[in-house]
Amino acid sequence: MVVKDVITWTSIVVAYSRSGDMRSAEEVFGRCPVKDMVAWTAMVTGYAQNAMPVKALEVFDQMAALGMVVDEVSLTGAISACAQLGAVRRAVWVQEIAERTGFGNNVVVGSGLVDMYAKCGLIDEARKVFDGMQEKNVYTYSSMIAGLASHGRASEAIALFEEMVNRANVEPNHVTFIGVLMACSHAGMVGEGRYYFAQMKDKYGIMPSADHYACMVDLLGRAGLVDEALDLVRSMTLKPHGGVWGALLGACRIHGKSEIAKVVAEHLFKLEPEGIGNYVLLSNILASAGKWDEVSKVRKLMRKQRLKKDPAVSLFEGRDGLVHQFFAGDNAHPRTQEIKKTLLELAAKLKLEGYVPILSSIVYDVNDEEKQRLLIGxxxxxxLSFALLTFGSGCTIRIIKNLRICDDCHLFMRLVSRVESVEIIVRDNVRFHHFKNGECSCGGFW
Ligand SMILES: [Zn+2]
Ligand SMILES: [Zn+2]
Incomplete structure (x- = not known):
């Protein structure tokens, strides 16, 4: 093309980001001679949708610094980025911008804010935004219900669902029911879960997807009805995905069902050959049942597959609003020496309170000393250590983790919340854990 205008350039940026190629999108954006609001917005949205939230907020900042007008789309991108990061200070800042620019009453922006605050661990703030919204649609309700569910506030979630369908006359969709079933599951409400699962199809004509089955399996499994959960999976007409079998494997761990676990793991190994978490979980279950021969078989399998550990990462928003990243066993943080020193002192203090590291959380074939070293990293x-270092005792600490929290870290957090009188809120890949006075809101089931 001889003449390329900003629309042409922006279309290419959008096309690259939709195909997940943000590097090429960046390059095209960089070469675009005149950038308008739509072009900048395309970058914010692209980063947010491709799970690069830090970049999304950087570009959003640049837009603001250049005095660009923000619209519903760029705001939604920034809101989604804050939700992914769980960054509270940034979240408040984005809400302020939304209100200042006249999008405070926009239903799309508002629904995003509800979801954002819930995912940042500020469930009451999410509720405040929700209650203040004049117009609410199915997305607004679904975000609020899912938020309440992930925070373990099941009865509130169910009450809101009833209000939605009976008083507000908003028709639920398949996303709404994920939230409702999740709520029932986290609270062990088996009867209610069965009721809504049936109602979804019979009353609203929504065919359950594999995700809904995963919620039901989780619900039955947590409640100890592992055999029934297995029957449900076997009765499925659609093909169960990794989430369904994964929920069942989790239930086998909680209730020590090593025989069913072996069957379930076979399916998972086929569906997710790279997923090391499944091997770890199975070998933990077998180890708890004392089946050491089989544990070593699983370990051999892991070595044969040359599985690399999923990179575990935790995020923490510092005083300055910067999001700090921590990888397992990482020395990259500029204050790594202090962090390690604080952590070792903390562990020593907890040991006086009866803390014994749960070595079985490490499945590698290494000696106990090495296991302790891996666990503390x-x-x-x-x-957590960085948070205590920078905020001190008596504060609320919010940590976002990309994988399931292990038994040892869960115990560690519980004890720290008591010994240091801090409230710790950890969001793992499924739910929130609120640690306070030595207890966790999940009640030990996660
Ligand atoms: Zn851990
Ligand atoms: Zn917990």
Missing amino acids: HSEKLA
Whole structure:
């Protein structure tokens, strides 16, 4: 093309970011001679949708610094980025911009804010935004219900669902039911879960997807009905995905069902050959049942597959609003020496309170000393140590973790919340854990 205008350039940026190639999108954006608001917005949205939230907020900042007008789309991108990061200070800042630019009453922006605050661990703030919204649609309700569910506030979630369908006359969709079933599951409400699962199809004509089955399996499994959960999976007409089998494997761990676990793991190994978490979980279950021969078989399998550990990462928003990243066993943080020193002192203090590291959380074939060394380097512990270092006792600490929290870190957090009188909120890949006075909101089931 001889003449390329900003629309042409922006279309290419959008096309690259939709195909997940942000590097090429960046390059095209860089070469675009005149950038308008739509072009900048395309970059914010692209980064947010491709799970690069830090970049999304950087570009959003640049837009603001250049005095660009923000619209519903760029705001939604920034809101989604804050939700992914769980960054509270940034979240408040984005809400201020939304209100200042006249999008405070926009239903799309508002629904995003509800989701954002819930994912940042500020569930009451999410509720405040929700209650203040004049117009609410199915996305607004679904975000609020899912938020309440992930924070373990099941009865509130169910009450809101009833209000939605009976008083507000908003028709639920498949996303709404994920939230409702999740709420039932986290609270062990088996009867209610069965009721809504049936109602979804019979009353609203929504065919359950594999995700809904995963919620039901989780619900039955947590409640100890592992055999029934297995029957449900076997009765499925659609093909169960990794989430369904994964929920069942989790239930086998909680209730020590090593025989069912072996069957379930076979399916998972086929569906997710790279997923090391499944091997770890199975070998933990077998180890708890004392089946050491089989544990070593699983370990051999892991070595044969040359599985690399999923990179565990924890995020923590510092005083300055900067998001600090911690990887397991990482020395990259500029204050790594202090962080480690604080952590070792903390562990020593907890040991006086009866803390014994849960070595079975490490499945590698290494000696106990090495296991202790690996455990103390878990990413959420590094983030916690940095938080205590910079905020001190008596504060609320919010940590975002990309994987399931391990038994040892869970115990560690519980004890720290008591010994240091801090409230710790950890978001792992499924739910929130609120640690306070030595207890966790999940009640030990996660
Ligand atoms: Zn851990
Ligand atoms: Zn917990």
